[in-house]
Amino acid sequence: MKIYKQLIMSMGAVLMLVSCGQQNQNSNGALSSSAAEKVYVAPGEQDEYYAFLSGGYSGNLTVYGLPSGRMFKEIPVFSQFPTSGYGYSEETKPMLTTSHGFVPWDDAHHPDISQTNGELDGRWIFINGNNTPRIARISLSTFETEEIIEVPNSAGNHSSSFITENTEYVVAGTRFSVPIPQRDIPINEYKSNFKGSLSFISVDPEHGHMDLKFQLLMPGFNYDLSHPGRGKSHGWFFFTTYNTEEAHTLQEVNASQNDKDFIAAVNWKKIEEYVNNGGGTKMPANYAHNVYDESTHMATTTMKKEVLTVDPLKVPGAVFFLPTPKSPHGCDVDPTGQYIIGNGKLSADLTIHSFDKMIAAIEGEKFDGEAYGIPILKFEDVLAGQVKSGGLGPLHTEFDGKGNAYTTFFISSEVVKWKLGTWEVIDRKPTYYSVGHLMIPGGNSRKPFGKYVVAMNKITKDRYLPTGPEMEHSAQIYDISGEKMELIYDFPTHGEPHYAAGCPAELLAPKSKKIYRLDENKHPYAVTSPTGSKVVREGNEVHVYMSTIRSHFTPDNIEGIKVGDKVYFHITNHEQDFDVPHGFSILGQNTSELLIMPGQTKTSVWEPKQVGVWPFYCTDFCSALHQEMQGYVRVSPANSNMELKWSLGE
Amino acid sequence: MKKASILMIVGPLFLLGLYIFPLWKIMLGAPQYPDPLGLNIHINGLQGMNEFDIQNIDGLNHYIGMQTLPKVEDMWEFGTFPTIIGIMVALGVLIGILGYFKKVGYKWFLGWFILMSILGLLGMYDFNAWMIDYGTNLDPNAIMKLTNPDGTPMTYKPPLLGHVKMLNFDVTSMPSIGAWLMFVGMMLTLAASYLGWKNTKKQ
Numbered sequence: 001m002k003i004y005k006q007l008i009m010s011m012g013a014v015l016m017l018v019s020c021g022q023q024n025q026n027s028n029g030a031l032s033s034s035a036a037e038k039v040y041v042a043p044g045e046q047d048e049y050y051a052f053l054s055g056g057y058s059g060n061l062t063v064y065g066l067p068s069g070r071m072f073k074e075i076p077v078f079s080q081f082p083t084s085g086y087g088y089s090e091e092t093k094p095m096l097t098t099s100h101g102f103v104p105w106d107d108a109h110h111p112d113i114s115q116t117n118g119e120l121d122g123r124w125i126f127i128n129g130n131n132t133p134r135i136a137r138i139s140l141s142t143f144e145t146e147e148i149i150e151v152p153n154s155a156g157n158h159s160s161s162f163i164t165e166n167t168e169y170v171v172a173g174t175r176f177s178v179p180i181p182q183r184d185i186p187i188n189e190y191k192s193n194f195k196g197s198l199s200f201i202s203v204d205p206e207h208g209h210m211d212l213k214f215q216l217l218m219p220g221f222n223y224d225l226s227h228p229g230r231g232k233s234h235g236w237f238f239f240t241t242y243n244t245e246e247a248h249t250l251q252e253v254n255a256s257q258n259d260k261d262f263i264a265a266v267n268w269k270k271i272e273e274y275v276n277n278g279g280g281t282k283m284p285a286n287y288a289h290n291v292y293d294e295s296t297h298m299a300t301t302t303m304k305k306e307v308l309t310v311d312p313l314k315v316p317g318a319v320f321f322l323p324t325p326k327s328p329h330g331c332d333v334d335p336t337g338q339y340i341i342g343n344g345k346l347s348a349d350l351t352i353h354s355f356d357k358m359i360a361a362i363e364g365e366k367f368d369g370e371a372y373g374i375p376i377l378k379f380e381d382v383l384a385g386q387v388k389s390g391g392l393g394p395l396h397t398e399f400d401g402k403g404n405a406y407t408t409f410f411i412s413s414e415v416v417k418w419k420l421g422t423w424e425v426i427d428r429k430p431t432y433y434s435v436g437h438l439m440i441p442g443g444n445s446r447k448p449f450g451k452y453v454v455a456m457n458k459i460t461k462d463r464y465l466p467t468g469p470e471m472e473h474s475a476q477i478y479d480i481s482g483e484k485m486e487l488i489y490d491f492p493t494h495g496e497p498h499y500a501a502g503c504p505a506e507l508l509a510p511k512s513k514k515i516y517r518l519d520e521n522k523h524p525y526a527v528t529s530p531t532g533s534k535v536v537r538e539g540n541e542v543h544v545y546m547s548t549i550r551s552h553f554t555p556d557n558i559e560g561i562k563v564g565d566k567v568y569f570h571i572t573n574h575e576q577d578f579d580v581p582h583g584f585s586i587l588g589q590n591t592s593e594l595l596i597m598p599g600q601t602k603t604s605v606w607e608p609k610q611v612g613v614w615p616f617y618c619t620d621f622c623s624a625l626h627q628e629m630q631g632y633v634r635v636s637p638a639n640s641n642m643e644l645k646w647s648l649g650e
Numbered sequence: 651m652k653k654a655s656i657l658m659i660v661g662p663l664f665l666l667g668l669y670i671f672p673l674w675k676i677m678l679g680a681p682q683y684p685d686p687l688g689l690n691i692h693i694n695g696l697q698g699m700n701e702f703d704i705q706n707i708d709g710l711n712h713y714i715g716m717q718t719l720p721k722v723e724d725m726w727e728f729g730t731f732p733t734i735i736g737i738m739v740a741l742g743v744l745i746g747i748l749g750y751f752k753k754v755g756y757k758w759f760l761g762w763f764i765l766m767s768i769l770g771l772l773g774m775y776d777f778n779a780w781m782i783d784y785g786t787n788l789d790p791n792a793i794m795k796l797t798n799p800d801g802t803p804m805t806y807k808p809p810l811l812g813h814v815k816m817l818n819f820d821v822t823s824m825p826s827i828g829a830w831l832m833f834v835g836m837m838l839t840l841a842a843s844y845l846g847w848k849n850t851k852k853q
Contacts, residue, residue: 515702550709576702577709578685624713625793 038479039489041068046509049441051454051502052111052125053475058495059106061127061138066441066452066502067477069491077136077145078106078129082592089594090568090603092292094299098150099286103132110161110499113140114203118165118230118446122507124208126161126170133157135172135201137208142294142513149210150287152307153180153197159226163203165234165446169268170210172199173239177220181283190248194220198239200268209291214275214308216266216319219372220246222255223264225330230446231337233355235269238340242327244371255327256346260379262321262371263331263342265358270318271310279315280308295522297601313373320362321371323379324351330396334405334420335446339384343394343407350394350407352423354384385423389416395436398443400450400480408435408455415455415478417485429485431476433459440480441502449504453478453485456497464492473497514578516599523601525570530554535646542567542644548582548596549574550623552648553616556631560644563608563637572601583619586633593619608635654845655750657838658759662742664835668693668735671827674777675699676808678707680818690826693731695722715792716806717784727776738766742839749846756846763839770832774810781807
């Protein structure tokens with residue numbers, strides 16, 4: 001009997017231990033796994049949002065998934081991209097043409113997705129090249145750059161590329177004022193000689209083609225960032241300025257003297273009307289317009305020779321200055337279009353202007369002087385409120401569509417959540433480190449998707465395993481679905497992301513193209529059936545019309561090429577199967593490989609310098625017989641009589 | 651007999667579905683084909699389930715030396731089957747109408763059903779024979795010549811019905827809408843025969 005009792009007691013004790021253990025496990029597990037569960041996208045599952053992060057000095061645009069932070073693609077825009085041959089292939093070289101010649105790099109800053117009625121429509125994404133001023137349009141069905149327009153009379157194309165709420169215009173403002181037109185004058189004659197251009201580039205609603213409709217020539221300030229009005233303020237555009245001091249040297253100090261700079265409010269509808277009625281002055285110019293045609297798989301450049309400029313003083317009631325403290329950086333408009341937020345980067349506070357008050361002040365003509373003839377509104381008359389944040393160095397603000405705003409603070413490295421209207425701070429969370437822009441999908445439209453915010457930082461330091469002095473920039477994802485923000489993920493980015501744009505996956509995923517149709521390929525050198533392959537000599541230029549399919553090139557033996565020839569390999573990928581590209585490279589090529597998508601044609605130039613038999617091969621592991629996907633070109637001396645011969649399987 | 655005759659008229663009309671819908675379908679799924687390739691077998695030719703499926707199936711099959719999938723002109727069946735179906739539909743409807751006017755009896759109904767069943771079985775036999783040829787008559791210079799564990803050359807006949815694992819592909823073969831419509835139609839003619847037979851017994 002005793003033994004039984006002991007047994008039962010000890011069993012009871014064991015049970016208690018076991019159950020205690022389980023309880024502990026459960027509570028620990030729940031605590032530590034919540035952030036992980038929020039960002040975990042299981043193998044085979046897909047993300048909820050697309051995020052397009054600018055590449056900054058990479059010149060490109062990277063595509064990520066949210067909430068996983070996984071990178072899907074780098075889209076070449078302003079920079080040559082040897083991975084695909086963008087900017088190296090004959091078809092895409094014209095994309096990088098400018099009035100300064102071939103410019104194979106730029107500094108890409110602010111992507112913005114096209115909108116209809118103030119909501120993201122997912123047709124295109126635009127992005128600016130900062131250094132040699134350009135605006136690019138990228139298709140969101142092929143995820144390829146389709147068009148680049150150079151912006152004349154601009155320098156440091158920074159307050160760009162933001163679009164109006166029906167994608168009527170993509171707007172590009174100059175950060176550096178310059179002499180307009182450019183001329184040889186002393187730098188210290190900056191004042192009154194230098195001007196700042198704000199360019200309104202119209203977007204064709206059907207094809208998206210861009211056309212520089214007019215340029216507003218503003219006083220020589222620095223136009224830093226901008227955003228369109230929306231809803232009630234649709235028709236207006238707002239630009240932050242700094243260096244209203246018009247300093248031309250040591251701007252660090254000299255451009256930081258004024259207590260207040262301005263937000264320029266531009267009534268573009270009024271100017272559009274003025275221009276449509278024949279207003280404005282045509283000025284000679286020289287700028288490139290590069291368009292890539294999806295059916296010919298080719299880009300062409302047109303040099304434009306004229307630009308329509310508008311003097312703001314000629315359109316009364318079109319431009320006003322809103323005094324805004326301390327060299328404001330970001331210029332953000334809330335989803336209702338009522339509040340215009342100036343992020344005064346040298347102060348602790350945010351200044352919020354009211355659109356209604358601005359209109360009332362304009363109607364009441366309550367001006368506080370003027371700058372170069374442009375009326376300045378009284379600060380107190382347009383002020384809606386100020387956020388006393390306690391942070392330092394506010395840069396950018398996004399919105400969640402639930403009445404809250406989120407502002408990044410560069411100096412104090414944090415994101416601060418505050419309430420529109422009451423201006424009270426609700427929450428603040430650190431970032432790692434020195435955050436620049438932040439992005440909520442749709443966060444600068446009428447309809448934000450307020451579930452996640454991505455903070456893009458300038459400094460990485462110890463966040464990841466070190467990789468020498470140079471490291472990729474760090475980004476953080478916060479869950480903002482609750483009252484308090486929650487840091488849920490930390491991931492390295494590529495290049496230096498400035499701004500980003502995001503949208504729900506279902507807006508783009510269903511219409512993402514899988515192949516290019518071979519029967520729609522209108523490339524002049526395309527071979528649409530393998531029997532069409534040939535090699536044609538025109539003097540010392542040789543055109544190889546080549547096709548590829550798993551796992552061979554047609555032709556794969558070519559003879560009769562001579563030293564000094566310029567050989568164009570025009571390669572058409574005959575696959576019509578999703579995700580079966582073929583690559584091409586040949587020994588001694590002074591350019592990059594090509595990566596040719598199904599149904600596409602691309603061209604690589606090879607100028608053989610040495611006699612011999614030189615191999616070429618497929619660079620993309622296309623199939624089980626990929627290693628066999630190769631061929632030879634025989635190169636004879638320049639004075640040889642070798643006839644051209646080509647074959648496959650002979 | 652009226653009811654039976656109406657069923658006999660309606661039943662064969664279901665076979666007209668074969669001119670629109672596929673008779674059979676073969677699906678090929680593999681790890682790298684999360685959206686499976688598919689083949690719709692119509693009485694008058696083969697169609698890819700997606701536009702480029704036939705081209706892509708042929709592209710894959712060339713590695714193991716299979717012939718390309720037959721075009722309409724490559725097989726007499728694609729010309730003959732539609733004619734046979736047309737004749738059978740016309741014949742069935744005619745028998746039904748004659749039955750309605752009491753010119754023929756249930757035995758004719760049953761006769762049509764039996765003839766159609768025999769033709770169907772012959773069709774299946776023919777289809778299977780083609781698949782055997784397609785799956786076993788391989789190019790001797792094929793890129794990949796695989797053997798079974800017992801050393802015999804591997805063959806690739808798709809199943810007539812059901813699922814088979816072939817290399818990296820899961821191949822599933824099953825009747826499609828056209829076949830189901832034909833089945834329903836034939837069952838109606840069988841029902842017509844039964845009702846007709848019951849009628850004669852009453853009288």
